[in-house]
Amino acid sequence: MKTILELKNIYVFYYDNLILEDINLKVYENDFIGIIGPNGGGKTTLLKTILGILKPASGRIYLCEGLNKQNCFGYVPQTSNIDFLYPISVLDVVKTGRLNKNKIFKTYDKNDIDIAFDSLKKMDLLKYQNILFGNLSGGEKQRVLIARALTTNPKILLLDEPTSNVDSKVGYHFYELLSQLNKDITIIMVSHDIGAISQNVKKIACLNRKLVYHDSKEITKEMLEKVYHCPVDLIAHGIPHRVFPEHKEVE
Numbered sequence: 001m002k003t004i005l006e007l008k009n010i011y012v013f014y015y016d017n018l019i020l021e022d023i024n025l026k027v028y029e030n031d032f033i034g035i036i037g038p039n040g041g042g043k044t045t046l047l048k049t050i051l052g053i054l055k056p057a058s059g060r061i062y063l064c065e066g067l068n069k070q071n072c073f074g075y076v077p078q079t080s081n082i083d084f085l086y087p088i089s090v091l092d093v094v095k096t097g098r099l100n101k102n103k104i105f106k107t108y109d110k111n112d113i114d115i116a117f118d119s120l121k122k123m124d125l126l127k128y129q130n131i132l133f134g135n136l137s138g139g140e141k142q143r144v145l146i147a148r149a150l151t152t153n154p155k156i157l158l159l160d161e162p163t164s165n166v167d168s169k170v171g172y173h174f175y176e177l178l179s180q181l182n183k184d185i186t187i188i189m190v191s192h193d194i195g196a197i198s199q200n201v202k203k204i205a206c207l208n209r210k211l212v213y214h215d216s217k218e219i220t221k222e223m224l225e226k227v228y229h230c231p232v233d234l235i236a237h238g239i240p241h242r243v244f245p246e247h248k249e250v251e
Contacts (some may be wrong), residue, residue, distance in 0.1 A: 001028040002185055005050070005156060008060035012042070012049055019045045023059070023211045027156070032178070036194050037227050041208035043190040044078060047158050050188075051075055064166035067155060074154030076145045078161045082133065090136070090144050091129040094119055097151030100159060109199045119147040123177055139163075139174060139230075148182075156183065159189040163196065175200040186200075194219070
């Protein structure tokens with residue numbers, strides 16, 4: 001497997017507060033990694049550090065040869081800076097992903113339009129192209145923002161709580177779309193929903209200042225106790241799905 005991203009001994013401080021401590025993570029091409037952990041545990045900080053928005057106090061981030069932070073990442077933050085009341089269509093929102101510092105005052109060319117339509121198609125949004133963005137549901141808005149991120153043709157897609165406002169039925173379709181994207185794109189996704197993420201990603205990491213990661217999908221009792229600092233026996237979520245090995249007692 002080809003390593004596409006590697007974090008080594010990353011420490012991040014916010015003023016005098018240690019937010020990330022000795023983070024080590026190796027990401028392979030076409031990985032789909034879910035990152036879980038309590039609120040305030042540093043999940044968003046980790047994504048912003050990978051992107052270069054935040055600079056670590058120490059440690060190194062390595063990208064595979066030929067990639068850089070400008071052409072590598074697509075990012076969908078937890079909150080968008082789009083004004084939902086502004087009368088902008090879904091297609092126009094997605095096209096903004098093609099803007100850069102050299103194109104802010106230029107019109108979109110045919111290549112930009114083709115890429116925008118292709119991104120809409122990947123997220124099953126073509127039928128919404130002329131609808132006002134503000135009139136969409138929460139789940140539809142998230143898919144539009146992912147489509148916008150896809151217009152940069154990223155190698156790695158970073159998603160911060162993309163299903164926080166999505167119900168289970170819509171979420172199932174959402175994860176199907178991500179699974180299709182994952183055939184060509186590496187995905188790193190932060191989520192609070194342990195059960196749902198354990199069913200849909202390939203590997204799981206737990207983060208609460210320190211990262212607990214074993215390059216696998218299994219969530220062990222020890223991993224969760226380290227991160228949440230409380231005893232856990234078993235988590236059952238939605239349809240029957242075993243997250244832990246067999247236990248005699250279930251809480």
